Amino acid sequence: MTTVSVITPTYNRAETLPRAIESVLAQDHEAFEHVIVDDDSTDDTPAVVAEYDDDRIEYRRLEDNAGANAARNAGIRAASGEYVAFLDSDDEFYPGKHGACVDALESLPERYGGVFHGYDIYRGETYLGPEATAEGRVTLADLGEANVPGSFVATAFRREVFDAVGELDEAMAASQDYEFYLRVAREYDLYGLGAVLARHYRQPDSISLDPDARRAGKAQLVERHGDVLTDRRHAHHHYLLGLAHAKRDELGPARRELARAIRLHPTSPFPYVHLATCVTPTTFALGMAAKRRVKRLLGR
Known part of the structure; x- marks a missing residue:
């Protein structure tokens, strides 16, 4: 039985996608599937994925470029695992990520809908430092103060969470991860593991560097979650x-x-x-x- 479904949205990241795939294949917890959703790339992404002869890798391609959350949602709908983790095509998991998340989710009460952990931040080959995360229980009130989990790469959720709170919001201009965490926290608690279990690469074309996208995302957050911010x-x-x-x-x-x-x-x-x-x-x-x-x- 598949325990973990890893969802990787990708668009024109043929150069970095192999390190993401290989970081999943290197996990010691082997009951997983890796659902790679190609958001209509125009580069060599299909050929890169085809080089991996592993039944645990599932490649899907969207007919039109629809954005990262649309690709993530397509992956969620295809997922068969008990737990769902996200890995962007330019990031990577460290060994032991799956095992730590699965062990925690299996031992925690069901009121905990997901877990998160620390991650190292890089810009190219330059190490910028670790992203600190809380250890222990995190509630909606905590998330009203800060995006405690940070990037999607730091998280894993029970599959039923998506049935309870809905898919990722494809209309969000920015803060796509944070908006989802706030929705989850209205129904569940989250739990911080403390350990650093992934590497996140900051890209020059990130929407986080676009002031207009940030303003639009902030307005959407206030509209949806202004009561807790x-x-x-x-x-x-x-x-x-x-x-x-x-x-x-x-x-x-x-x-x-x-x-x-x-x-x-x-x-x-x-x-x-x-x-x-x-x-x-x-x-x-x-x-x-x-x-x-x-x-x-x-x-x-």
Whole structure:
């Protein structure tokens, strides 16, 4: 019986897809299927998948490019496992990911709909540090404060969760993972494992770097979950918007967003650092480097 269904949406990632596939095949917990959903790629993705002669790999192709959540949903509908995990085609699992998640879900009460864990963040070959996650129970109130699990790569859910709360929202312009976690947390608790079990690569074309997509995603989040989002969470949104503008060398809008973040949550240190360095692109880059060093020292 299939225990874990790994869902990988992919679009024109033929170069990075092999490391994702091989990280799944290397898992010590072997009762899995890997559902790869091709979002109408125009590169060599079909040929890359065809190189793997393994019955546990299932390749599906969408007729039209519909976006990552549409591809994830197609994978969810095809999944036969008791548990569902997500792996983007440029990320990878570390050995032991499946075993740790399955062991936790099998031992936890059914009120826990999913588990999550830490992950390392890379930009290309540059290590940016670990993404810290909570250990233990996480509730809707916790998620109103912050996107505690972070990226989809850090999660695994019981299959019935999707029947209870619905599929991923294909209309979300950004924060697709966070919106889903909030919906799950209205019906279930989540549980943090603490261990670092995956690697996430930040890409230059990520929607997280698009201020317009971030604003649209924030409006959608407020419409759907404004009853639980706190000032701290709203401040973090403005902080990320400020970073997105600064990375485009749009320093005026960046300073305005960072100032809004400080007004909403004045005890967070990082908006002050970036506001102080948001004078030229060079000083902003120095501020980002300083932040990464501090986060590595703190293990965050």
